[in-house]
Amino acid sequence: MTVLLFIEQLLNSLQLGVTLFLMAAGLTLVFGIMNMVNLAHGSFYMIGAYLCATLIQHTGSLLLSVPLAILGAAAVGLVVELTTLRALYQRDHLDQVLATFGLILFFNELVKVLWGPGAILIDVPALLSGRVELIPGAPYPVYRLVVLAAGLAIAVFLWWLIARTRLGMLIRAGASNRTMVGALGVNIARLYSLVFALGCALAGFAGLMAGPIYGVEAGMGDAILIKTFVVIVIGGIGSIRGAFVAALIVGLVDTFGRILPVLLGLPAALAEMAIYLLMAGILFFKPAGLFPARG
Amino acid sequence: MALDRRAIVIAVLLGAFAVLPLAAELLDQTWYIGQFRKILIFAIAAVSLDLILGYGGMVCFGQAAFFGIGAYVVAILSWHAQRNIPVFGLFPGTKAIWITWPLAMLVAGSTAALIGLFSLRTAGIHFIMITLAFAQMIYFFFVSLRAYGGEDGLRFRSETTVFGLVDTRDEVGFYYVVYAILCLVLFLSWRLVRSRFGMVILGVRENERRMRALGFATFPYKLAAFTIAGAVSGLAGALFAVEESFISPAVMHWTRSGDLIVMVVLGGMGTLFGPVAGATLFLLMEKFIPDFTEHWKLIFGPAIVLIVLFAKHGLIGWAAPKGTQREGH
Numbered sequence: 001m002t003v004l005l006f007i008e009q010l011l012n013s014l015q016l017g018v019t020l021f022l023m024a025a026g027l028t029l030v031f032g033i034m035n036m037v038n039l040a041h042g043s044f045y046m047i048g049a050y051l052c053a054t055l056i057q058h059t060g061s062l063l064l065s066v067p068l069a070i071l072g073a074a075a076v077g078l079v080v081e082l083t084t085l086r087a088l089y090q091r092d093h094l095d096q097v098l099a100t101f102g103l104i105l106f107f108n109e110l111v112k113v114l115w116g117p118g119a120i121l122i123d124v125p126a127l128l129s130g131r132v133e134l135i136p137g138a139p140y141p142v143y144r145l146v147v148l149a150a151g152l153a154i155a156v157f158l159w160w161l162i163a164r165t166r167l168g169m170l171i172r173a174g175a176s177n178r179t180m181v182g183a184l185g186v187n188i189a190r191l192y193s194l195v196f197a198l199g200c201a202l203a204g205f206a207g208l209m210a211g212p213i214y215g216v217e218a219g220m221g222d223a224i225l226i227k228t229f230v231v232i233v234i235g236g237i238g239s240i241r242g243a244f245v246a247a248l249i250v251g252l253v254d255t256f257g258r259i260l261p262v263l264l265g266l267p268a269a270l271a272e273m274a275i276y277l278l279m280a281g282i283l284f285f286k287p288a289g290l291f292p293a294r295g
Numbered sequence: 296m297a298l299d300r301r302a303i304v305i306a307v308l309l310g311a312f313a314v315l316p317l318a319a320e321l322l323d324q325t326w327y328i329g330q331f332r333k334i335l336i337f338a339i340a341a342v343s344l345d346l347i348l349g350y351g352g353m354v355c356f357g358q359a360a361f362f363g364i365g366a367y368v369v370a371i372l373s374w375h376a377q378r379n380i381p382v383f384g385l386f387p388g389t390k391a392i393w394i395t396w397p398l399a400m401l402v403a404g405s406t407a408a409l410i411g412l413f414s415l416r417t418a419g420i421h422f423i424m425i426t427l428a429f430a431q432m433i434y435f436f437f438v439s440l441r442a443y444g445g446e447d448g449l450r451f452r453s454e455t456t457v458f459g460l461v462d463t464r465d466e467v468g469f470y471y472v473v474y475a476i477l478c479l480v481l482f483l484s485w486r487l488v489r490s491r492f493g494m495v496i497l498g499v500r501e502n503e504r505r506m507r508a509l510g511f512a513t514f515p516y517k518l519a520a521f522t523i524a525g526a527v528s529g530l531a532g533a534l535f536a537v538e539e540s541f542i543s544p545a546v547m548h549w550t551r552s553g554d555l556i557v558m559v560v561l562g563g564m565g566t567l568f569g570p571v572a573g574a575t576l577f578l579l580m581e582k583f584i585p586d587f588t589e590h591w592k593l594i595f596g597p598a599i600v601l602i603v604l605f606a607k608h609g610l611i612g613w614a615a616p617k618g619t620q621r622e623g624h
Contacts, residue, residue: 031420037420037423037424084600084604087604088603088604091603093354093419093420093423094348094354094556094560095603095607097354097356097423097556098556098557098560098599098602098603099599099600099603099604101553101556101557101599102595102596102597102598102599102600102603103596103600104596105550105592105595105596105599106592106593106596106597106600107596108592109590109591109592109593109596110593112590113590113593222549222550226427226428226431226549229424229427229428230424230428232424233421233424233425233428237420237421271439272432272435272436272438272439273432273435273436276428276429276431276432276435277432279425279428280413280429283413283414283416283417283425284413287416287417287421288417288421
């Protein structure tokens with residue numbers, strides 16, 4: 001493998017990694033704090049992508065569409081939380097899995113009704129459509145670099161939010177001991193809604209960034225959801241730090257897992273299976289993941 | 296009294312399944328026979344899931360993968376026999392059902408044992424995600440098997456007689472083969488959950504730590520239950536392969552595993568017969584609601600949410616209520 005190809009794939013894997021992190025962060029927060037497994041998280045990824053595609057078509061403004069789409073995903077998430085999920089926090093995981101499975105069916109069908117069954121191809125915004133030579137002879141799409149940078153920026157923002165703000169303190173406290181935080185006079189229900197909406201905003205952002213790369217279609221959130229599960233299982237459920245490290249690892253393994261078998265003449269079946277084999281290997285030695293969350 | 300009522304409900308429904316082909320022929324609606332054969336096949340898979348989900352409390356989100364493996368074992372062996380190419384260049388393929396069906400159970404069961412070895416070290420939410428992830432891995436494995444059709448699937452011809460007695464192309468005959476296997480699976484599962492083994496599995500569901508404190512090594516019990524469920528699901532897949540003479544990775548798509556969970560809960564989990572009723576209702580809805588609206592999932596999705604929130608006892612709990620929702624005392 002040439003060095004240039006290697007660098008290009010490395011960037012691709014980082015870009016997949018940050019996308020996975022945006023998904024995993026929301027999912028793992030919701031699990032850590034509400035003890036809730038949410039299969040419908042991929043739906044907010046899809047909703048973010050659809051909203052952004054539509055907004056760009058109508059307004060033509062990227063700077064306007066992106067925040068609105070993120071807010072839209074968060075708003076849908078808030079409605080879902082208030083109407084449905086709130087009743088599920090005290091239920092067992094099976095109930096949560098089933099109900100959120102029902103939500104997936106609903107949202108996948110809803111976007112088909114609203115936007116039609118076919119995939120929507122959206123162009124990379126003109127502003128970001130060029131290529132740039134990071135190192136001589138290796139042009140790399142600007143858009144993918146922007147995705148990478150935005151993802152990293154969000155990761156830093158999340159770290160700041162959780163480690164340095166009052167809200168973050170409440171989130172961490174809620175993850176350690178919900179009952180105690182409630183007893184201290186914090187409005188737990190509002191905290192839950194806020195965290196859930198935040199997770200949906202992150203998923204929506206990941207989805208709208210992925211739109212121009214992978215296409216926008218019904219069910220687009222499902223494939224990434226399962227990869228996100230792999231990330232969370234590897235990283236340790238409830239751990240943001242674990243989610244970040246695991247997302248980068250899974251991004252690497254998934255990207256290079258597709259190239260190496262071809263280069264080395266191994267069966268192509270290994271390509272799609274690589275991250276799951278990785279997960280199996282890590283689970284065998286560390287059943288609670290790389291960074292088990294405390295408490 | 297409640298138990299008697301449940302026994303009556305079960306007897307009535309099993310009786311209805313038994314006379315269904317006759318009624319269908321009398322009414323000249325033979326199309327229903329094939330439809331219900333498929334329902335009974337998925338009912339077997341749903342019962343297998345109930346063994347671990349309802350009785351063991353293991354929320355396996357990958358049951359469709361074992362179903363698919365069972366189906367592919369039959370498909371691949373038959374395909375090789377048809378073309379006279381040795382499997383892996385080692386041994387000849389075969390269409391013989393007395394070999395392919397048990398082998399389907401063996402391969403599906405072994406895969407389940409292997410996956411269980413990893414996933415059963417965890418519990419709760421980990422277990423759900425891990426079984427889902429492994430099932431997805433198996434799905435992608437078959438998608439990438441280009442030699443066997445990959446995503447497009449594989450068409451093949453299996454043996455046309457079951458043990459030389461019944462012709463699989465005979466609508467009614469094969470229906471009764473499937474029916475007999477379902478009854479056998481129900482009976483053996485019923486015996487199993489009432490055995491000492493079944494009691495340990497129930498104990499693990501209620502409180503695994505306490506079971507360990509009582510001196511039970513719970514892991515081998517869970518692994519055994521998981522393996523049995525995988526093998527039975529593989530058998531259902533093997534029946535499905537013969538039924539369709541075609542198999543594609545679509546049957547093990549992750550939503551199919553979700554559908555199986557819905558069937559079990561819809562019918563009433565931890566009741567063995569409930570999942571049969573659940574599979575029947577689910578597949579009939581899946582078949583007939585699209586006739587009214589193309590976007591039936593728009594209704595079905597929220598319906599699942601409502602069932603979870605308000606009607607967890609399932610069909611069997613509604614038709615024949617009992618003191619407790621789940622069996623096992």
